[in-house]
Structures are given as C-alpha cells and as structure tokens.
Amino acid sequence: MFDVREPLYVACVRALGLIDKVITGPLWRVIEAAPNCLSLNTHLLQLKIALENWSKDAAPFLEGECVFEEMVAPITRDCVNDALFTPTDDPVIETYTQMALEVSFGAMLIILERQAKDQLPGGKYWHLDQTTTEHLANVPTTNTVSERDFAQLDILMKAKPAAAACTYESIILWTNNKTSKWLDSLEDDVRADILDQARTNAPCLRKKIQERQFKLFQAKVQVLKEKQEKKEKKAEKAYINKVMLTKELEDLGGLWMTSDDMMNFKQKCLSSCDKIDTVRYNKAVVTQILFRKNVLNCKGPRQIFQTTQIKGKHLTISDLEENLKQIMVLNADFEEGNAIEKKLTYKDPDQVKSSVVSLKENLFSKIETGRKKIIVQQQKDLLPTFLENPENMVGKNIKHKLKDPETGVVEWSKGKVVEIFKPHQNPTKVEYNICYDEYPDELWHFNIIKDMQNGDLILC
Structure with missing residues (x-):
C-alpha cells in the first residue's frame, strides 16, 4: 500500500504502461506481421524519429500521438488504455509522468540506434540492391522458433523428468524436422538400411554423449569450486579487515557519534606540537571513515568514503573531516537507533526539473557520441574507395x-x-x-x- 500512495511510483508505473500501449505493443505486432527483418527498416526509422521528438517533449505523446499508423499497428484501446490516458487531475503525477517518459525515451533511443544501426539510414542494410534483398528475404524477424524449442523442452521435462538430455534433444529434432514423414517417403529397402545403420551406431553415439557430458560436468564443478574458493577468500579478507578496523578504533578512543566528538579528539591531539599527535588524528579520521564503510555499511555517495584521492585529486585532512561529517549526518538515525519512517522525500519542483534537464542533457550527449561512433564506422567502410x-x-x-x-x-x-x-x-x-x-x-x-x-x- 505504501507504493500505491506514492505519486512518484504511480507516475513511473503509468509511464511504463503508456510505453507498452503506444510503442512496444504495436512494435511487436509490426514485427510479427513483417515477412522478413529487412522490411522493418522503415518502421525502425519511424520509431527513431518519434523517440527523438518525444525525448525532448512528451506532451504530444500524452495527447495521443502514435508511432505507427493505426492500419499498420493498431493500438489495443481497452479500459486499461483509457485509464492510462485519462488525466489524473494531480499536477505532481502528471509532471512526474512526463519526466519519466522523456527520460525513458532518451534511453530507448540510445539502445535503438546502437542495436539497429545497420538498418537505419547510413547502415549497410538500409538500401540494398535487388540481389542482396532476395538473398536476405528469409531472415526471420524474431527468435520465436528458438523460444518454441525451449517450450517443447519444458513440456518434455515435466512429462519425462527421468529422461536424459539426449532423449529430449532427439524428440525435439524428430518433431521439428518431421523425420517420420521423411522416412515414410523412402523406399522400403532404403528405409530399412537407414534404420539398421542407426541401430548399429546408437551405442557408439551414446558413449560419446556420456563422455562429453562428463567433461562438461567436470569443467562446471571446477568453475564452481574456484568461485567458492574466491568467495571464501574474499569473506576471510573482509573479516580480517573488520577485526583490524575494530581494534584500531578501540585504540583511538572508539566510534565518534557526532562532530563534537571529532573536535574533542582533535583538540587532544593538537594540544601539543608533537608531530605524532597530528599523525594520530589523521589516522583516526581515516579509521572512522573506513569503519563506517566496511563494518557499519553506512549509506552515502561513494566518493565520501574515499580516503586518499578522488579523480586524481589528493584529499586533505579538511576534506576527510567534511566527508566524515556528511557520513554522520546521512546515517544519524541509524546510528542512534531511531526508527526510520517509510516515506519518500520529494524535492522542490524547480530542483526536480533542473535534475531532469541535466539527466536529459547527459542522455542527449550519449546519443550524439553514439551517433558519431556509428557514423565513423560507416565512413571507414567507404575508405577503400578513396585509397584506390x-x-x-x-x-x-x-x-x-x-x-x-x-x-x-x-x-x-x-x-x-x-x-x-x-x-x-x-x-x-x-x-x-x-x-x-x-x-x-x-x-x-x-x-x-x-x-x-x-x-x-x-x-x-
């Protein structure tokens, strides 16, 4: 019930539902109806143009704009579709829905241009001559054939749980290749010779399959053994590290709960000009950060738990103090044992808008970088012409x-x-x-x- 009451979750789920109704659902129907993979080129270009426009402004999408023509890919206009497109009369949900859609469209555009680059303008399968087109006419649009094989395997494993893998494979191949129909079409003497040869070779084939399965099993056991050893070594190393940090923390006066504790310890260390005291304070600050990171598993941005440098910049003791204070603030409720109220914290609308704009700029930057890489690769294909x-x-x-x-x-x-x-x-x-x-x-x-x-x- 908590999730249902949160506008952010409602808006994101609504955005996913709208994407299914207008984009992924119709696209799948287009893919299923297409005679081959090359016939999808135009549809993929339509999708690219739509995603590019909607990633900048999703308002037309929310108003009912479609990717494909209704005759080509009809939208299922049922009660769910009506509910998704009906305004909620809640400006927060409407705003978050549009933001979620725009960010999602940007991410989808990156994937589309990367995965379908050969079938979009400039790609090697965008414009083909007649001979190549005919040669590729039987390329399937989906992997449903392979999915069907796995469905058959699932049924066989439930019906014959004690059967061997080669038995499942034989039944699936026999069914898909229509072997019985082919045998029936042969002459009686030819069919008899083939069956006799199959019976003769069967024991040898079974032995080869068993040997291969044993080798695969041994290799799998070795991999799992190495993985387990690696996991145990990692756990042992983490345990030793935690013990050492705990001991160091005890030697340095224990865990600091507030910034006042840190300042009090600092005053004790800096009361004299002895260099050892200064080193001791620096070591104490680093130990406090590492203890919270590795033992208490405190939350917070990754960079505030660094103790040496960030992006090539060496951290001073002042930087470490500020990071430690930030960790204390972020984890104050956990360290004091207070119950955390299960509720999302919403930022100011202008701040949210600024964050979304920044996120979209990063997405557009990735899109442009990806496009340049694709274009550069396509240009290299033309290079032999200029070398000649x-x-x-x-x-x-x-x-x-x-x-x-x-x-x-x-x-x-x-x-x-x-x-x-x-x-x-x-x-x-x-x-x-x-x-x-x-x-x-x-x-x-x-x-x-x-x-x-x-x-x-x-x-x-």
Missing part, C-alpha cells in the same frame, strides 16, 4: 575533428574538399585544400584520408 583513387575525395562535404592549439578545445568543423594540395604515391599521405564554413575566404591543407582512417573525419 584519392581524386574521389575532391568535392566532398566533410566534418573534420580539429583541436585548437591554444585552448585545447576539440570541435567538429564543417567544410568542403576543394582540391588536392600535395599529391603523393601513398594515398594516406595526400594533402587536400579544404574550405571550412567558419573561414570561407581561407584554404587549409590537411592529410584527411589519414584522419578518416583514425575516425577524425566524416563525410556529410
């Missing part, structure tokens, strides 16, 4: 990855290859004159085929 004849590069519109020597900033600059500046017998050493959009009155010369090999140049 460098003249083919002249007149091409390009995006060139350049680094400013003064600021060190790396940017992709658009331009056009004007002519060959310096020919060379080795195509990778040919230099070209390039006119960049930012400097239309200037010509720059670079060895761009080499840059293309390194992924620093893209054809537009």
